[in-house]
Amino acid sequence: MAKFYCTTPIYYVNDRPHIGHAYSTFAADALVTWHRLSGESVFFLTGTDENAQKNSEAAAKRLGVTPAETSRAQVQAYVDEMSAVWQRTWDTLGIRYDRFIRTTEPAHLRGVEQFIAAVQERGDIYKGTYRGWYCVGCEAFVPEGDLVEGKCATHLRVPERIEEENYFFRLAKYRDALLAHIEQHPEFIQPESRRNEIVAYIRDHLADISISRPMRNWGIPFPGDPAQAVYVWFDALGNYLTGVGYGTDAAQFAQWWPADLHLIGKDIIKFHCALWPAMLLSAGIPLPRRVFAHGFFTIDGQKMSKSLGNVVDPVVSAQRYGLDALRFFLFREISFGGDGDFSEARLAERYAAELQHGIGNFAARTIAMVRKYTDGRVPAIGDRNLVGDVWARYADAFDRAQLHEALAIATELVRVGDQLIEQERPWELAKRGETDRLHRVLGELVELLRHLALLHAPFTPATTDRILTALGQEDWRSHAWTELQQWGRRTEGAVLRELPHLFPPLEGVPVRG
Ligand code: ME8
Numbered sequence: 001m002a003k004f005y006c007t008t009p010i011y012y013v014n015d016r017p018h019i020g021h022a023y024s025t026f027a028a029d030a031l032v033t034w035h036r037l038s039g040e041s042v043f044f045l046t047g048t049d050e051n052a053q054k055n056s057e058a059a060a061k062r063l064g065v066t067p068a069e070t071s072r073a074q075v076q077a078y079v080d081e082m083s084a085v086w087q088r089t090w091d092t093l094g095i096r097y098d099r100f101i102r103t104t105e106p107a108h109l110r111g112v113e114q115f116i117a118a119v120q121e122r123g124d125i126y127k128g129t130y131r132g133w134y135c136v137g138c139e140a141f142v143p144e145g146d147l148v149e150g151k152c153a154t155h156l157r158v159p160e161r162i163e164e165e166n167y168f169f170r171l172a173k174y175r176d177a178l179l180a181h182i183e184q185h186p187e188f189i190q191p192e193s194r195r196n197e198i199v200a201y202i203r204d205h206l207a208d209i210s211i212s213r214p215m216r217n218w219g220i221p222f223p224g225d226p227a228q229a230v231y232v233w234f235d236a237l238g239n240y241l242t243g244v245g246y247g248t249d250a251a252q253f254a255q256w257w258p259a260d261l262h263l264i265g266k267d268i269i270k271f272h273c274a275l276w277p278a279m280l281l282s283a284g285i286p287l288p289r290r291v292f293a294h295g296f297f298t299i300d301g302q303k304m305s306k307s308l309g310n311v312v313d314p315v316v317s318a319q320r321y322g323l324d325a326l327r328f329f330l331f332r333e334i335s336f337g338g339d340g341d342f343s344e345a346r347l348a349e350r351y352a353a354e355l356q357h358g359i360g361n362f363a364a365r366t367i368a369m370v371r372k373y374t375d376g377r378v379p380a381i382g383d384r385n386l387v388g389d390v391w392a393r394y395a396d397a398f399d400r401a402q403l404h405e406a407l408a409i410a411t412e413l414v415r416v417g418d419q420l421i422e423q424e425r426p427w428e429l430a431k432r433g434e435t436d437r438l439h440r441v442l443g444e445l446v447e448l449l450r451h452l453a454l455l456h457a458p459f460t461p462a463t464t465d466r467i468l469t470a471l472g473q474e475d476w477r478s479h480a481w482t483e484l485q486q487w488g489r490r491t492e493g494a495v496l497r498e499l500p501h502l503f504p505p506l507e508g509v510p511v512r513g
Contacts, residue, residue, distance in 0.1 A: 001040065002040040003040060005258075007263065013050055013078075014054045016089070022089075022093060023294070031398070037458075037481045048079070049232070050103045050104045053067075053232065056075045058078065059075040068217075094323055108235075115247070117223065118282070128168045129166075130163070130168075166213060166214070170282075172208050181277065188273075188288075188289070194269055209275065238279075258286045262291045263292055292337070294337055295338045297334055301341055314326065324461070328460050358414045367471075369427075370442050380439065387487060413455065417452070446491055454484055470499040472495065
């Protein structure tokens with residue numbers, strides 16, 4: 001059986017999840033749902049990145065003391081509490097992950113130790129002196145030439161000046177091997193535009209990298225030298241291995257590795273497409289099959305930031321609009337892979353036009369007409385296939401991780417259904433007593449609605465369940481997806497149930513103007 005092992009970034013716990021984090025996690029959930037429904041065995045990993053300096057700074061800030069004054073136990077208590085917030089958020093948002101990994105877990109620590117031992121054995125770690133800048137916002141060493149007026153261009157803060165002895169990883173040694181791998185595996189980095197960016201970076205800028213910092217009160221002790229802490233990215237990237245048993249469960253690891261897809265945002269592509277594969281090459285571990293970097297979105301045209309006060313809490317948005325509506329909006333509005341914008345006014349517009357008056361209306365009308373004209377019993381469904389090549393195009397979009405395309409294909413069926421209703425006007429057929437034709441049309445509408453509900457499953461799972469339950473198909477998950485995709489007679493003779501109001505009108509939400 002084919003397997004699909006998919007990961008999200010593991011998020012820092014120095015703050016609560018916002019809509020950007022939810023976007024990556026919803027995307028992974030949609031992709032994983034598609035693969036799960038396709039009958040593949042799936043492993044979906046997400047979690048929290050806890051050994052970062054920025055987490056210990058956040059803990060100190062919360063306590064109102066300096067980082068130097070906080071104890072390891074205090075930082076641990078903080079990350080315990082915050083990690084639980086993240087996990088609870090994904091639970092509230094219906095994310096069906098298989099494992100939620102925390103990088104402070106003993107199993108992760110063991111795996112990181114084993115990994116570093118393998119890299120050491122290869123002769124790829126040496127002691128040297130690092131002189132330069134470290135940005136805690138990036139959790140990265142910043143080349144002098146990248147500073148703008150002495151500040152990190154992303155975080156607009158002056159980085160820490162560092163001059164210290166620490167351990168280095170021979171990253172530059174892997175330049176040619178990385179370039180060869182990328183050339184031989186064009187699918188490794190997607191979208192393509194990002195691949196070109198990474199190739200240029202590897203070719204022109206790859207240099208050895210410091211992978212330890214002096215141990216303060218936080219981080220994983222460097223094996224054999226507890227006065228140093230493992231550089232956070234060197235431990236965090238390893239979560240993709242330790243999350244499926246590296247260092248603790250060889251059978252599980254053999255079952256899932258290599259990862260089929262690392263889903264990330266474009267901000268962390270260098271770590272995932274240069275440092276990470278080089279680390280794996282050094283340790284003698286096969287590389288992941290694919291890294292897909294989606295774009296970043298702004299909020300009403302502005303960068304999301306605490307100081308602007310425009311940070312969108314996904315749980316609040318889901319409460320206001322409904323979880324399905326939020327997921328639907330994100331993948332309708334933003335091309336997956338490109339940058340975009342999130343705006344509540346646009347969300348409200350799409351909600352009204354495409355959910356309330358689109359899917360909601362079509363489903364309600366179809367079911368109401370069957371209940372009215374045939375006592376709720378689904379008439380015979382003819383052989384005229386009204387979905388055409390929709391499933392083939394949809395599968396192709398998913399194979400390319402083009403989530404917005406897949407969803408756009410799903411929504412096409414609303415138009416097909418609405419047109420059929422307008423052309424045939426079932427109420428007039430009923431009036432004229434054209435029963436055969438009326439029944440044929442109603443059968444086709446029900447079958448269209450069934451396909452429409454299935455196609456929406458990765459995006460609006462609750463809506464899919466509601467529609468399919470009304471069609472008497474509540475056991476749909478126990479059927480093979482390929483069988484469900486056939487145009488056919490599954491619902492013939494079923495007695496339709498009442499459909500709950502799928503997308504009631506929104507009250508008190510902003511309208512553009
Ligand atoms: O970088 N638009 O964690 P992080 C879209 N711990 N996506 C966004 C976004 C936005 N405006 N803002 C954030 C880290 N994201 C590391 C990762 S992995 C081994 C370690 C998403 O908490 C996007 O997926 O800063 C981005 O890559 C991620 O959040 C960064 O999350």
